[in-house]
């Protein structure tokens with residue numbers, strides 16, 4: 001990794017330059033919130049955003065996608081849909097960059113998912129530093145920093161960005177599109193000051209230190225029943241989560257029944273039918289069982305396999321859940337035995 005200082009004023013030029021070769025996707029205002037969307041105009045880019053309603057994962061693993069067309073007569077695949085469009089995802093916060101690394105463990109493991117991989121291979125990631133919002137607790141998981149998973153990361157140091165350049169493609173982009181200069185000791189000091197201020201700005205104070213032990217000890221706790229009584233089973237927590245990756249696959253037959261399309265859509269372990277099997281059995285028939293499953297998967301099961309929890313503390317589920325069920329609250333309930 002190497003570093004450059006990039007004036008903030010040249011970011012629109014950088015975006016315009018990128019747009020000559022790539023589809024550039026970044027945070028834009030939408031009503032009272034922000035979304036990652038293709039940038040029609042560099043001026044639409046809002047690097048001062050707090051968080052986006054939906055996570056960046058949808059640019060690699062869309063909420064609904066056609067995987068392939070098939071022919072019924074001989075069960076043949078007629079065409080496969082790999083999205084290889086060159087794309088730049090511009091303006092991801094550290095939590096969202098980290099979420100992609102967690103998704104990579106799943107989709108790029110022993111048997112890589114070709115649809116996810118095609119998009120990942122053809123997408124450059126430009127990260128940007130942020131200010132902790134009301135619901136953020138990424139500091140609890142160490143996902144408030146990122147050292148991997150991006151091509152360029154822009155840290156705000158006033159009128160300039162302290163740019164960490166991680167890949168050859170990132171270096172090429174900087175060389176081609178932006179006037180920049182080498183860093184000085186003053187720039188590094190500004191970067192350190194800014195990082196210290198950022199870390200001091202978190203207000204959630206979530207202590208996750210004993211979480212795996214608590215989860216082991218509280219498997220049969222009544223807190224899961226209490227949380228289940230509150231849960232609406234709506235699945236919003238999974239839909240907004242940058243690290244939830246469950247999906248369903250179904251076939252849509254054409255009207256003439258000669259062919260069809262295989263479609264993949266996001267699914268949620270909070271939906272009642274998620275664990276339903278033949279003969280009407282359901283392994284997680286209650287909302288309590290489903291809430292419990294979500295937390296044990298994210299904070300215990302994934303951790304035991306990949307040594308990281310499946311949460312980056314983005315706080316999107318805190319915003320989305322009408323029943324006020326969220327990781328900080330669940331962690332407190334595990335610590336105190338009381339659902340507050």
Ligand code: SF4
Nearest residue numbers: 231232234235237321
């Ligand atoms: S935890 Fe909240 S967002 Fe998730 S399913 Fe239950 S009510 Fe919906």
Ligand code: SF4
Nearest residue numbers: 241311312314315317
């Ligand atoms: S569980 Fe909630 S806080 Fe954690 S990554 Fe998912 S949406 Fe963000």
